[in-house]
Amino acid sequence: GQQLNQSPQSMFIQEGEDVSMNCTSSSIFNTWLWYKQDPGEGPVLLIALYKAGELTSNGRLTAQFGITRKDSFLNISASIPSDVGIYFCAGLNYGGSQGNLIFGKGTKLSVKP
Amino acid sequence: DAGITQSPRHKVTETGTPVTLRCHQTENHRYMYWYRQDPGHGLRLIHYSYGVKDTDKGEVSDGYSVSRSKTEDFLLTLESATSSQTSVYFCAISESWTVYGYTFGSGTRLTVV
Numbered sequence: 001g002q003q004l005n006q007s008p009q010s011m012f013i014q015e016g017e018d019v020s021m022n023c024t025s026s027s028i029f030n031t032w033l034w035y036k037q038d039p040g041e042g043p044v045l046l047i048a049l050y051k052a053g054e055l056t057s058n059g060r061l062t063a064q065f066g067i068t069r070k071d072s073f074l075n076i077s078a079s080i081p082s083d084v085g086i087y088f089c090a091g092l093n094y095g096g097s098q099g100n101l102i103f104g105k106g107t108k109l110s111v112k113p
Numbered sequence: 114d115a116g117i118t119q120s121p122r123h124k125v126t127e128t129g130t131p132v133t134l135r136c137h138q139t140e141n142h143r144y145m146y147w148y149r150q151d152p153g154h155g156l157r158l159i160h161y162s163y164g165v166k167d168t169d170k171g172e173v174s175d176g177y178s179v180s181r182s183k184t185e186d187f188l189l190t191l192e193s194a195t196s197s198q199t200s201v202y203f204c205a206i207s208e209s210w211t212v213y214g215y216t217f218g219s220g221t222r223l224t225v226v
Contacts, residue, residue, distance in 0.1 A: 042217030105155035
């Protein structure tokens with residue numbers, strides 16, 4: 001089936017640093033979504049991308065829908081402690097079944113000791 | 114909160130017993146989903162519903178059944194729980210399956226001993 005390769009799996013951040021993570025797939029997606037999950041909670045939608053090449057910002061977050069429709073990246077600028085958590089990418093293929101939102105395995109952001 | 118409630122939040126049950134998890138929404142959204150989240154696997158779709166009494170299987174449906182007799186409630190049943198079903202279960206809702214992304218509940222942590 002379709003799979004999303006999300007990288008890195010984990011990373012440590014120091015306050016003020018910029019962070020980048022990405023998702024790639026061998027399949028084409030019509031929509032890319034980025035979620036953040038805090039401990040003990042469900043994922044929360046951060047950014048939704050609907051068009052190839054689209055670049056969208058939400059505060060310090062910027063995400064892009066790759067031109068090939070097979071990838072997406074998320075950047076966080078000037079990280080702060082509350083950015084810690086797990087970030088998931090998700091892709092949706094309109095040609096698939098109605099439940100066909102595929103998730104990456106997540107990037108875990110932790111504070112650098 | 115987007116008006117989605119999962120119950121119970123935590124449950125410990127014995128192998129072989131039936132278990133039902135409940136998802137309740139107050140948003141009147143048409144689509145509801147059950148996911149499980151396991152380390153190293155991210156979020157995987159179990160079953161979803163596209164209307165009252167309309168359900169379909171997801172990627173990991175074996176050992177699970179669902180029912181939706183009212184718009185607001187989506188039940189997930191483990192007919193005979195096994196240790197491999199120890200996981201965190203998330204319910205999600207969406208207004209449309211092609212846009213807006215999904216809104217997730219806070220999850221149910223199920224332990225099968």
